[in-house]
Amino acid sequence: MSDQDLKTSVKGQILSISDLPTLPSVLDEVTKLVDDPNSSTEQVAKVISKDQVLSAKVLKMVNSPIYGFPGRITTIQHALVLLGLNVIKGIIISTSVFDMIQKAMSGLWEHSLGCALASGAIAKAAGFDDPEEFTVAGLLHDLGKVVTAVQLPELNEAIIMTVKEKNLCYYDAEKVVLGFGHDRINAWLARHWNLPPNVREAMTFHHHPDRAQFYQQTAAVVHVGDFIVRLFEYGNGGDDQISYFKPAAMKILKLKMKDLEPVMDELSDQFVEISGLTF
Amino acid sequence: MDKNNDHGLLGLTKQRAILVSPDESLKELLTNIWPEDVIRFELYAKAKGAIEDIFNNPPDLLIIDNRVTDITAAEMARLVKSENVYRQLPVVICFDEDDLVKPWDWNEIEVDDFLIRPFFMPVVRDRINLTLCRALRALDANPLSKLPGNTSIIQRIQSLIDRKQDFALAYCDLDYFKSFNDKYGFSRGDEVLNMTARIIVNTVKSFAGEQTFVGHVGGDDFVVITSPDIVEEACKGIIFSFDGIVPNFYDIEDRKRKSIVSVDRQGVTQTFPLMAISIAVVFNIGGKIKHFGEVSAIAMGLKKKAKENPKSNYVLDRRTP
Structure with a gap:
C-alpha cells in the first residue's frame, strides 16, 4: 500500500x-x-x-x-x-469497557489526566481566564492514541514494537509505522466531531504549538503540560522518554523557566493526591 | 354516533372538519366514528364551495376525496398548503386503489396522510386521530427550540389558575440579543437561543420531583412555570449557567473585550456589553390571579425593572395578594 x-x-x-x-x-x-x-x-x-x-x-x-x-x-x-x-x-x-489488556491503557489514562492538571496549572500561571478550557485540551491531547488502539490494533501493536526495538519515542514510532502521528489523527477526530477550535488546535498542534493558527496559547500550554507530566513520570504516554521541549512554547506563553517552579510545586502535591486513583 | 366515547380522541373537543367528497358512504362512515361535540363535519360534494369556506374559516382538519371532479384533490391540497397561514391545517387525501398505481410526489402534494378504499373503520379512525394529534403538537411547537409555544403556555397558565394551584411563572428574556444578531447574523443568534432553551430546560428539570413547564414565547422570550418553592433557585441556576456559557458564542476578540462594537444606521459607533438574561417572576399564591392576562401584565411590568440592570438578574413579584 x-x-x-x-x-x-x-x-x-x-x-x-x-x-x-x-x-x-x-x-x-x-x-x-x-x-x-x-x-x-x-x-x-x-x-x-x-x-x-x-x-x-x-x-x-x-x-x-x-x-x-x-x-x-x-x-x-x-x-x-x-x-x-x-x-x-x-x-x-452505552459506553463499554476495554476488554484488551488494560495495563498499557491505564498508563495513558494517567498521563492524560496528569497533562490535564498540568495544563490547568500552567494556564493559571500564564494568567489566562477560564483555566478549565486548557484542562480539557490537556485531557484530550492523546485521544488519537486511544482511537488508534481500538480501531487499528495491528498497527498499534507495530508502533509499540517499534518504540521498544528502536528505542524511539511514541510519536516518532507512529511516523515510522503510519507515516504520521497521533496529532494528525486528533485533527481528523476534532474536526469530525465539531469540537471547539481551541481544543481542536491544541489536540492538533501540541507537538508544534508555533504552527497553531488561532489558539497558539492553548497548544503551547498543552505542550508544556505534556512535558511536565513526563518529567514527573506520572502515567505513561506510550514510551518512557521525556518529550522534546520547544522553547517557542514558553515564548508564546510569555513565561520564563523559573515561572514554572511554583507550577511544579503545585503539581507535585496534586499528583500525590491523585496517585491513589487507579484506572 | 359513538355513544361509548370509544373514538380515541380523549381530551379533544370541538374540532371542526371539512370533508370534500361525492361519496355518501364515506360521509356516513366518518360521521359515525366521532360524536359531534368531538369532531363536527361539514360536508361538501364539490370543491368549489368548500375552498371559500376553508379560506374564510379554516377548519381543524380537511379530508379531500380524490373522486372530487371539479378541482383535483391534488390542486386543492396545493391551494391550502402553499399559503403560510393555512399550511398547518392537516389534510388527509382519500384514494381508490387505482390512484396509487404510480407513486405520488409528496413534496409537490404536501398532504399529511392518505386513506385508501375499501375503508376499514378502525384504520380510518386511528389515522385521523393520529393526524390531528400530530398536527396539534407540531402547530404549537417553536420551530427553533421545539418547545411548546403560546397556545400551550396560555392553556397551562389558565388550567393552573382554574385548579387554584399555586405556581410561579418566570419570564426570561435576553439583553443585547438584538445587537448580537445585528453583528453576527441570525444563524449565530439562533445558536444562542438554542443554548438558552437547553439551559432553561435542564436547570428546571434538575429539581427532582417537581412539576415544571418551559415554553418558548418566540424570539428571545421564554416562560418557565414551577412551584413557588424552587423558582428562585432555578433563576439563580439559569443565570449562573447563561453567564458562564454565553461568552463562547462571541468571536475571540469580542470575548476578550467583553463587549461588541457596532455602527448604527446613523453612523454612530456603539458599544454593547455581552448578552445577559433578565428574569421576571410572578407568583400566584392563594388564587389571587383569576386570568392569565393578569400574569403577563404583571410580568411585563417586572421585566422593565429587571432590564434596568445590564447584568443578568431576576426580579420577584413580592406584592401580597
Missing part, C-alpha cells in the same frame, strides 16, 4: 469509530452518581473530567449540530448543563 492509500484507509477507519470504550473506574463512579437523583451536575462533571473518553463523548455530543450550536462548548461543566443528566445517562449506559 502506498503512503497515501494507507493514510486514506487509516482515516476512514479512525472516523468510523462508533463505540469508543473506556476504563472501568471512572465509568463505575459516574454510573453511581447519575443513578442517584440527588447528584448535582457539578459532581458528575468533576468525575467525567478525569476520563478522556467520557469527556470526548460528552463534548462530541454537545457540539453536534443536533443541539444547534456546533463547536461552541469547551468545558464538561457547560456540556452537562446543556445536555442534561438524562442524555448523560444515555452516554454512560
Whole structure:
C-alpha cells in the first residue's frame, strides 16, 4: 500500500469509530452518581473530567449540530448543563469497557489526566481566564492514541514494537509505522466531531504549538503540560522518554523557566493526591 | 354516533372538519366514528364551495376525496398548503386503489396522510386521530427550540389558575440579543437561543420531583412555570449557567473585550456589553390571579425593572395578594 492509500484507509477507519470504550473506574463512579437523583451536575462533571473518553463523548455530543450550536462548548461543566443528566445517562449506559489488556491503557489514562492538571496549572500561571478550557485540551491531547488502539490494533501493536526495538519515542514510532502521528489523527477526530477550535488546535498542534493558527496559547500550554507530566513520570504516554521541549512554547506563553517552579510545586502535591486513583 | 366515547380522541373537543367528497358512504362512515361535540363535519360534494369556506374559516382538519371532479384533490391540497397561514391545517387525501398505481410526489402534494378504499373503520379512525394529534403538537411547537409555544403556555397558565394551584411563572428574556444578531447574523443568534432553551430546560428539570413547564414565547422570550418553592433557585441556576456559557458564542476578540462594537444606521459607533438574561417572576399564591392576562401584565411590568440592570438578574413579584 502506498503512503497515501494507507493514510486514506487509516482515516476512514479512525472516523468510523462508533463505540469508543473506556476504563472501568471512572465509568463505575459516574454510573453511581447519575443513578442517584440527588447528584448535582457539578459532581458528575468533576468525575467525567478525569476520563478522556467520557469527556470526548460528552463534548462530541454537545457540539453536534443536533443541539444547534456546533463547536461552541469547551468545558464538561457547560456540556452537562446543556445536555442534561438524562442524555448523560444515555452516554454512560452505552459506553463499554476495554476488554484488551488494560495495563498499557491505564498508563495513558494517567498521563492524560496528569497533562490535564498540568495544563490547568500552567494556564493559571500564564494568567489566562477560564483555566478549565486548557484542562480539557490537556485531557484530550492523546485521544488519537486511544482511537488508534481500538480501531487499528495491528498497527498499534507495530508502533509499540517499534518504540521498544528502536528505542524511539511514541510519536516518532507512529511516523515510522503510519507515516504520521497521533496529532494528525486528533485533527481528523476534532474536526469530525465539531469540537471547539481551541481544543481542536491544541489536540492538533501540541507537538508544534508555533504552527497553531488561532489558539497558539492553548497548544503551547498543552505542550508544556505534556512535558511536565513526563518529567514527573506520572502515567505513561506510550514510551518512557521525556518529550522534546520547544522553547517557542514558553515564548508564546510569555513565561520564563523559573515561572514554572511554583507550577511544579503545585503539581507535585496534586499528583500525590491523585496517585491513589487507579484506572 | 359513538355513544361509548370509544373514538380515541380523549381530551379533544370541538374540532371542526371539512370533508370534500361525492361519496355518501364515506360521509356516513366518518360521521359515525366521532360524536359531534368531538369532531363536527361539514360536508361538501364539490370543491368549489368548500375552498371559500376553508379560506374564510379554516377548519381543524380537511379530508379531500380524490373522486372530487371539479378541482383535483391534488390542486386543492396545493391551494391550502402553499399559503403560510393555512399550511398547518392537516389534510388527509382519500384514494381508490387505482390512484396509487404510480407513486405520488409528496413534496409537490404536501398532504399529511392518505386513506385508501375499501375503508376499514378502525384504520380510518386511528389515522385521523393520529393526524390531528400530530398536527396539534407540531402547530404549537417553536420551530427553533421545539418547545411548546403560546397556545400551550396560555392553556397551562389558565388550567393552573382554574385548579387554584399555586405556581410561579418566570419570564426570561435576553439583553443585547438584538445587537448580537445585528453583528453576527441570525444563524449565530439562533445558536444562542438554542443554548438558552437547553439551559432553561435542564436547570428546571434538575429539581427532582417537581412539576415544571418551559415554553418558548418566540424570539428571545421564554416562560418557565414551577412551584413557588424552587423558582428562585432555578433563576439563580439559569443565570449562573447563561453567564458562564454565553461568552463562547462571541468571536475571540469580542470575548476578550467583553463587549461588541457596532455602527448604527446613523453612523454612530456603539458599544454593547455581552448578552445577559433578565428574569421576571410572578407568583400566584392563594388564587389571587383569576386570568392569565393578569400574569403577563404583571410580568411585563417586572421585566422593565429587571432590564434596568445590564447584568443578568431576576426580579420577584413580592406584592401580597
